[in-house]
Amino acid sequence: MPAHGVVQSPVLVGRDEFVALADRRLAEAAAGAGQLLFVAGEAGIGKTRLLGAIARRARARGFTVVRAAAFPGDAQSFAGLLLDLAGDLTSAREPALSDLGRSLSSRLRAISTADGDAHRQRRLLVQNVVDLLVMAEPGGPMLLILEDLHWADELSLDVLGHLPGRLASRPMLVAGAYRSDELYPKLPMRDLRARLLPQRLAEEIRLPRLNPDQIATMTGAVLGRPAPAQVVAAIHDRSNGIPLHVEEFFAAIDQDALTPQSGAVVLAAAVPDTLADAVLSRARHLAARTREVASAAAVIGRSFDFDLLTAVTEAAPAEVADALRELREAYLVMPGTDAVTFDFRHALIRDTLYADTDLPVRRRLHESVARTASERGYRDEFISTHFEQAQLAERAYHHALIAAREAASISAHGEARELFRRAVRNLPAGLSAVDRADLFAALGDEAAATDDNTAAAEAYKTAHDLATGVGEVRAAAALVPRMVAVAHLLGTGLDARVRTLRGALDSLEGVTGADRERARLRSAMAATFLMDDGLDEAIVHGERGRAESRRIGDDEAVLNAEATLGSVLVFVGRMEQGWELLEGAIARARDTDQEAEAARGYRMIGSCASVLVEYDRAEHWLAEGVRYGEKVELWNHRHYMASHLAHVQWATGQWDTAKMTAQQALADGRGGITTRITAQYVLGYLAMGRGDWNAAAELLGEAFAEGERMAELQRLSPPLWGLAEAARCRGDHDTALMLCERGHEVSANVTDAAYLFPYLLTGVRAHLARDDVEAAQAWSDRVGVVLAARGIPGTLPAVEHARGLLLLARGDVAAAQRTIAAASESWQVRRRFWEGAWALLDLAAVAAKARRHAEAARLVAQVRGSAESVGATTLVDAADRLAVPSGGGRPVDPWHPLSGREFEVSQLVAAGLTNRQIAERLVLSPKTVSAHVEHILTKLGAARRTEIAAWCATVRREPPGQ
Numbered sequence: 001m002p003a004h005g006v007v008q009s010p011v012l013v014g015r016d017e018f019v020a021l022a023d024r025r026l027a028e029a030a031a032g033a034g035q036l037l038f039v040a041g042e043a044g045i046g047k048t049r050l051l052g053a054i055a056r057r058a059r060a061r062g063f064t065v066v067r068a069a070a071f072p073g074d075a076q077s078f079a080g081l082l083l084d085l086a087g088d089l090t091s092a093r094e095p096a097l098s099d100l101g102r103s104l105s106s107r108l109r110a111i112s113t114a115d116g117d118a119h120r121q122r123r124l125l126v127q128n129v130v131d132l133l134v135m136a137e138p139g140g141p142m143l144l145i146l147e148d149l150h151w152a153d154e155l156s157l158d159v160l161g162h163l164p165g166r167l168a169s170r171p172m173l174v175a176g177a178y179r180s181d182e183l184y185p186k187l188p189m190r191d192l193r194a195r196l197l198p199q200r201l202a203e204e205i206r207l208p209r210l211n212p213d214q215i216a217t218m219t220g221a222v223l224g225r226p227a228p229a230q231v232v233a234a235i236h237d238r239s240n241g242i243p244l245h246v247e248e249f250f251a252a253i254d255q256d257a258l259t260p261q262s263g264a265v266v267l268a269a270a271v272p273d274t275l276a277d278a279v280l281s282r283a284r285h286l287a288a289r290t291r292e293v294a295s296a297a298a299v300i301g302r303s304f305d306f307d308l309l310t311a312v313t314e315a316a317p318a319e320v321a322d323a324l325r326e327l328r329e330a331y332l333v334m335p336g337t338d339a340v341t342f343d344f345r346h347a348l349i350r351d352t353l354y355a356d357t358d359l360p361v362r363r364r365l366h367e368s369v370a371r372t373a374s375e376r377g378y379r380d381e382f383i384s385t386h387f388e389q390a391q392l393a394e395r396a397y398h399h400a401l402i403a404a405r406e407a408a409s410i411s412a413h414g415e416a417r418e419l420f421r422r423a424v425r426n427l428p429a430g431l432s433a434v435d436r437a438d439l440f441a442a443l444g445d446e447a448a449a450t451d452d453n454t455a456a457a458e459a460y461k462t463a464h465d466l467a468t469g470v471g472e473v474r475a476a477a478a479l480v481p482r483m484v485a486v487a488h489l490l491g492t493g494l495d496a497r498v499r500t501l502r503g504a505l506d507s508l509e510g511v512t513g514a515d516r517e518r519a520r521l522r523s524a525m526a527a528t529f530l531m532d533d534g535l536d537e538a539i540v541h542g543e544r545g546r547a548e549s550r551r552i553g554d555d556e557a558v559l560n561a562e563a564t565l566g567s568v569l570v571f572v573g574r575m576e577q578g579w580e581l582l583e584g585a586i587a588r589a590r591d592t593d594q595e596a597e598a599a600r601g602y603r604m605i606g607s608c609a610s611v612l613v614e615y616d617r618a619e620h621w622l623a624e625g626v627r628y629g630e631k632v633e634l635w636n637h638r639h640y641m642a643s644h645l646a647h648v649q650w651a652t653g654q655w656d657t658a659k660m661t662a663q664q665a666l667a668d669g670r671g672g673i674t675t676r677i678t679a680q681y682v683l684g685y686l687a688m689g690r691g692d693w694n695a696a697a698e699l700l701g702e703a704f705a706e707g708e709r710m711a712e713l714q715r716l717s718p719p720l721w722g723l724a725e726a727a728r729c730r731g732d733h734d735t736a737l738m739l740c741e742r743g744h745e746v747s748a749n750v751t752d753a754a755y756l757f758p759y760l761l762t763g764v765r766a767h768l769a770r771d772d773v774e775a776a777q778a779w780s781d782r783v784g785v786v787l788a789a790r791g792i793p794g795t796l797p798a799v800e801h802a803r804g805l806l807l808l809a810r811g812d813v814a815a816a817q818r819t820i821a822a823a824s825e826s827w828q829v830r831r832r833f834w835e836g837a838w839a840l841l842d843l844a845a846v847a848a849k850a851r852r853h854a855e856a857a858r859l860v861a862q863v864r865g866s867a868e869s870v871g872a873t874t875l876v877d878a879a880d881r882l883a884v885p886s887g888g889g890r891p892v893d894p895w896h897p898l899s900g901r902e903f904e905v906s907q908l909v910a911a912g913l914t915n916r917q918i919a920e921r922l923v924l925s926p927k928t929v930s931a932h933v934e935h936i937l938t939k940l941g942a943a944r945r946t947e948i949a950a951w952c953a954t955v956r957r958e959p960p961g962q
Contacts, residue, residue, distance in 0.1 A: 039204075041180055066144050074153050143175065295362075364390075413635075447518050476783075519548035673710070764806065840863045
């Protein structure tokens, strides 16, 4: 959506401690102990926003709020701030305040025209005004807000300086704001601050710039969704952490363009008009020579050093020093980290001055900067930037290529990608096809590392076409494993990828010296079959690739093959052997600095453990892998591991954390389809657990559609199960069974247990809900035989659990109790929250059937408590349907059409309580209460809370337990 008009963050970010401090001072003022509070910070830092938050809190406490402000030029005026205050008071509704405003105005105007001893009259005026202000009685405590004190005149500040001693016994808080970076030595506010703060006659809040995490929070609040990490970093860099700059960016750009791939570019090109106009307004008052120096500095960059600037401007050092002094006084530049460097105060100042410099002048300056920097040994990245801007392509290419290779060697993959792109843009006309193929292959590697998979695929294809065109068969074949890996991330199906790999192997038939390429193609073939759970084929190709790689001493390919084989082994049930192989591959890859293979190893072990219900192992390796991926800037691996970490967090009942992790992975990893599918089905599971059926259907349906297009079991089966389980929870048992059959079909074809096990319980419960015990038994037998064949420990509790449900359905209560209890304990040991909660409800049903009502009630309460703690309203509703009295008798009817808990909430809504008050009363989270209210509205067919109250008035029932 293109942004327009004014954009303001809906939340105040990074200021909680200051709001809390203001709350304390308001409380003290209300008790009769007033004081003076300053809010200081640079322009745009959020002083007015903070004062607005303080004002809202003050009004909520019963304060009368009065505002006044100084304006540019007031420092040379007579009582400008006080006159503005008088005007605000005069227009107040309270008679006491309007009388105060008129008295203040008349006294100020009288002294301005009086003759005689002006000094004495001024002293008397100050005292009279102070008396008027502190003795005002608006009927309660008062908050006086004074803005832009850096522009205030001496008389107004003199009054302000006399207030603290009188406020200590009055119910008044005075809050004044000023720009701390613009207190010129000649401004009166500078002297007042220096006098009051050391004597503790006033307190100062100094607002800092926002850090990257706070920028992420603010950006997410404006967008209504988590922003990609690359976009957050670009916003932080461009805005310098100033909240107003962030909001101005959003007002100036198309928000939908802020993707991981394009966001940084969009932001780099944006200079909001409001900010540019402010900079140019200051620049117009500079001396001509100073403006020339500013243009040259802007061409050099955000930071620049004195010697380079002097050389580029061809001016005398004294002239440059004078110009820099003027730029500092205009608040455009400031000293850098040492005696010879300087920085523009904000990136936007530099960009504005750069854009305002004529193009021919810019190009001439860029060339001068590049040649001077080259002679003086500056970094190749810096030199290449300026040669490109000067349109000297060959020299730009040369320096960019050197810098790109250096960046890649130290894992600065984002920087390397941009430098290789610069080299491509400046390709010399006579460069050979082989060298061009190498360049595009390197660009593809860096684009893949940074999760820009579309760009990687294009670069690899160009490199492959160039190599093939000049008969470089081995070079072309060497590219194919990387091409196939990227194609997989873009959703290319198994058959097409296998054809590509086999075609590359065929092209090497009879080619001497191609053992390395063949071995790597075999390893890639193994990984490709693994993705579709073609485990037998994966083992054959993996072992062959590993043997060939060992024979030729290609350690990188050995590590790749071992990570693939380890993953296959854990999926076929050879757990210890597989985990050992994976952990060993990671350790060796890290020891030998083979970063890509180490990151892939983390990815494989973490995702395998996530799927195989080995959550302790998964959390350890995924968390470590995410950190490693960030360290070496291998972003596709990092984002994919984050999405699987979200899956583990969902599975272990950390639902709020899972939501944040999945949403961020989705925002960051849109370049990789595997990351996107995983994050979507995790969010779909959460929506299912919280009863948001529309969101669940949308998220799971989209993930399933993409997984089905890829024709990979591990992509399509998890969202397919989510759709089946959601249908069962909604009572649509026919749809649930149809989807379960599809899930069984795709898993049974490859004897998969890891993705099949959740379907076992979903299908059994759906058949039993239709009172078809025999069909439930048949389904349990069909699925159970596959799970038993693989023998994966994390999947086997499902077999025991299903058997217990069948025993209960047949009336064997004692055996059902033992069997379900064993399954419940296994789920708890495995930390599987969803099935574990249902197992406890099953035990409650067993206890109720055996008339052990106290035990049943205890189990229901246990499930309800754990479900409410994560907002799992689907489980809460199920628990309410099983609610039983502690003293015996038949189960209490749900409060149709509401559950017992929902009826409890509806009564409090009818009593006029807010969601937050209800949450406090029932010891729930506000989010859980909000979900309950939404369900109540839906079940009652109501649109407003008043309709809930009207419905409550028609029933005379008490909720269960009362």
